[in-house]
Amino acid sequence: MRSSRNGNGSDVLVIGGGIIGLVTAWRAAQRGLRTTVADPGPGGGAARVAAGMLAAVTELHYGEQLLLGLNVASAARYPAFAEELTAASGQDIGFRACGTLAVALDSDDRAHLRELHALQQRSGLRSEWLTGRECRRLEPMLAPAVRGGLRVDGDHQVDPRRLAAALLTACERAGVVLHRDRAERLTVSGGRAAGAVLADGTELAADQVVLAAGSLSGRLAGLPDEAVPPVRPVKGQVLRLTVPPAYAPFLSRTVRAVVRGSHLYLVPRENGELVVGATSEELGWDTTVTAGGVYELLRDAHELVPGITELPLTETRAGLRPASPDNAPLLGPTALPGLLLATGHHRNGVLLTPVTGDVMAEVLTSGELPEVARPFAPGRFAPAAARVPAAPVSQEQPA
Numbered sequence: 001m002r003s004s005r006n007g008n009g010s011d012v013l014v015i016g017g018g019i020i021g022l023v024t025a026w027r028a029a030q031r032g033l034r035t036t037v038a039d040p041g042p043g044g045g046a047a048r049v050a051a052g053m054l055a056a057v058t059e060l061h062y063g064e065q066l067l068l069g070l071n072v073a074s075a076a077r078y079p080a081f082a083e084e085l086t087a088a089s090g091q092d093i094g095f096r097a098c099g100t101l102a103v104a105l106d107s108d109d110r111a112h113l114r115e116l117h118a119l120q121q122r123s124g125l126r127s128e129w130l131t132g133r134e135c136r137r138l139e140p141m142l143a144p145a146v147r148g149g150l151r152v153d154g155d156h157q158v159d160p161r162r163l164a165a166a167l168l169t170a171c172e173r174a175g176v177v178l179h180r181d182r183a184e185r186l187t188v189s190g191g192r193a194a195g196a197v198l199a200d201g202t203e204l205a206a207d208q209v210v211l212a213a214g215s216l217s218g219r220l221a222g223l224p225d226e227a228v229p230p231v232r233p234v235k236g237q238v239l240r241l242t243v244p245p246a247y248a249p250f251l252s253r254t255v256r257a258v259v260r261g262s263h264l265y266l267v268p269r270e271n272g273e274l275v276v277g278a279t280s281e282e283l284g285w286d287t288t289v290t291a292g293g294v295y296e297l298l299r300d301a302h303e304l305v306p307g308i309t310e311l312p313l314t315e316t317r318a319g320l321r322p323a324s325p326d327n328a329p330l331l332g333p334t335a336l337p338g339l340l341l342a343t344g345h346h347r348n349g350v351l352l353t354p355v356t357g358d359v360m361a362e363v364l365t366s367g368e369l370p371e372v373a374r375p376f377a378p379g380r381f382a383p384a385a386a387r388v389p390a391a392p393v394s395q396e397q398p399a
Ligand code: GLY
Pocket: 053, 236, 277, 278, 321, 346, 347, 348
């Protein structure tokens, strides 16, 4: 364990108290590091909006095979992580081993899903091709138009709001100090990160600073150019409906599809909540819920599951995914000594929470980024001269 040079400071200051910042703080505190979190609303952020799919297999995209290795590693950690966090917080996080069904509505969709199936098989992932009739036997509310689908029994779900609340409690119980204010400026002293100044003027000193502020990570004042993370916001509008007991079970597992080129998913919770998402919009920091966004989601969901229009619509909300240039997170040391990143998780923040906590705690205590995270070191986006040396890794990742 590193020891703090700052008598009244922390070993670690985490800027950002979303699920990624909180899991980093919790895991760091568990390792004996004196840890502080700065965030005006800890437990908020994108997790307030996210559906909570743990979709390592069904969200596989071409060109993202490297990310697949990290996604699969984190999915494998989820059962034990959920158990440990529930014990530490006394709160259930809604982890549900429900599986996922990805379906096709027309022949183009079916061709796309067939290709995804082939890619999954080449990557060593388990999924099973079903006919339309077999899909409807599993999920009777599906439209007669469903032409086929992929059954993925290993893609589960968690409730991100409960996850965030449990992480906050676990942090408090582990002795993490929470400053409910915005970090305005990074402090740099002697060529290394030394803490941050909050909006109310409070100065926080720390041996190491973790920037985990989601899509806002690049906006912290005081960051030297070479350490500014290349993250941008990608807006997602999400709906929440309620399945009345008389309609249950409406869906028994996550159902997803690509409708007119847009990704659509319906995530049913045990408490009757049905989450429908999500738009994907490059509009800066705008979080307006629009009539068009709600219309498109409901129109597409209705095509997939016609009975959805009978359900009460209980919430509409928009959040911001923190996207990096290669859609993968930035984890570990930056070109500025003492400053680390845990951001850029894009579509996979909830899925990657367990592995991010483990990886960040390890690098904070030992200075070494674990092998599973080395392809995601921030230096991959830096100009060659500013790169932080990392051990060479193969492009091939085990599935
Ligand atoms: N992972 C789902 C989304 O980003 O919409």
